[in-house]
Amino acid sequence: MADVKKIATRESYGNALAECGADFPNLVVLDADLAGATKTGVFQKAFPERHIDCGIAECNMTGIAAGLATCGKIPFISSFAMFAAGRNFEQVRNSIGYPHLNVKIGATHAGITVGEDGATHQCNEDVALMRAIPGMTVIVPSDDVEAKAAVRAAIEFEGPVYLRFGRAAVPVINDTPDYKFEIGKGVVLREGTDVTIVASGITVASALEAADMLAADGISAEVINIHTIKPLDEELVIASAKKTGKVVTAEEHSVIGGLGSAVCDCLSQKCPTPVYKIGMQDVFGESGPANALVAKYGLDGKGIYESTKEFVK
């Protein structure tokens, strides 16, 4: 995929905020000394009076956003996923989730593609944490097109939304004329009959690669992009599970509590189906180049191909 355009979704996040700034005068963006890294600096440059740097104090930033929301603002709080969801969990739960305030959480540098910074900064638990909060919408965009659409949709949506973005550049896969983003609606990217691969974030592109390799072996894989992990598009997942009878989930996140768990929660109750969960297998990450880590932990096309082939044989 050397000639495919690649953009990090954190770039998309910053650009989308800047693009939406004029349309939404109540949009405000908060940072905790990471505006350069979360890419909200683009918004800051365009709308300095609506950008608030809180310093290295994520918990306070979250509470300030809650207060701003009670006064009619649409605040985005930006930090690395480790801090936005991890350090902040109880602030998000009690100051945003419980009062169901209209705060958006823009979490960048999620998952192992943080790379060289290593395990302390590679958050593989954020989706599990955020998904457990009642009323929280959780979105994991797969590329630049989807990330930008998700930001705009989150602004237009009333209520708390967790948006997960990555540090590393990822292939643009959704720049098609009929692409449409709707919160809670999954997208069938490829139809198949032998196995369903449900993916989110960076693993969507990997799943498409895996489907090509599986096709060469005579295995017909259906690929579904679940950009909204909560609320899950249960109808789509169930319909595909009924058709293929086998489901693989692939995510750059722990297999505990993320996309795989969400799919299992749905299928175990409504359409019992064998599921294999690809993701971080209850381990911490480590330092290394993002692409090497993705390969080591089996989240690239080859990894998903091998796991899926083993599962369906």
Add this chain to the structure above:
Amino acid sequence: MNKLELQKTANEVRKGIVTAVHGAKAGHPGGSLSAADIFTYLYFEEMNIDPKDPKKADRDRFVLSKGHTAPGLYSALANRGFFPVEDLKTLRHLGSYLQGHPCMQETPGVDMSSGSLGQGISAAVGMALAAKMDGKEYRTYTLLGDGEIQEGQVWEASMFAGHRKLDNLVVIVDNNGLQIDGKIDDVCSPYPIDKKFEAFNFHVINIDGNDFDQIDAAFKEAKATKGMPTAIICKTVKGKGVSFMENSAGWHGKAPNDEEYATAMADLEKIGAELGGAN
């Protein structure tokens, strides 16, 4: 309201606190009673609010950062006319709109859900910031416990408020000296409280928080203070007004039984009579 009217009202607020906590068979009377004069002053004298329109656009805001003293806030709101005083008895009951800790979606007049210590002050800072961004005149008040300020988030919020010169923000500390595990200076001393807020670029006022003359003077001084937020450190008596609850850490989070309730109400009736009866 004049001083006597405020004193009488505060006594009614205290009766509501004791009644609510007795009805709930649980809750936090000590820190509600210590702050009853502050609640009373805020809702009957200081704040621009309208019980008939609890969400009025440019109203002043209040965040009860020490959310466990919800009985104090609820009693002040009820006595001010936001909802019936009679309903205070339903505190903490299943299905009641008076939750154990403040819930902005349930209770008229509650501007922010709170109760997890250290978080309310940040929300109050956000409200004050919103007013500044929008060029509005409304003011934001938040009440913290002296034990609560052991939470690090309080100082994150204070650093930000001082840095942003939020002179439309008043942080009130109820310094009743006791927390669940005992005296605050035995558990983990936050003293000197005033010097800490000064270091975070606040204008600081030390008062007796159970004296309406001093409360009145402090809030007037806060309003006249420009270019920095104000912290009012209120020395108070935990359990104030109920003889057996005063200065007792044991009454931080415990409800009176029927006999204790009768004694508590008799104490407050006596104080009311000494003040010359109802307003």
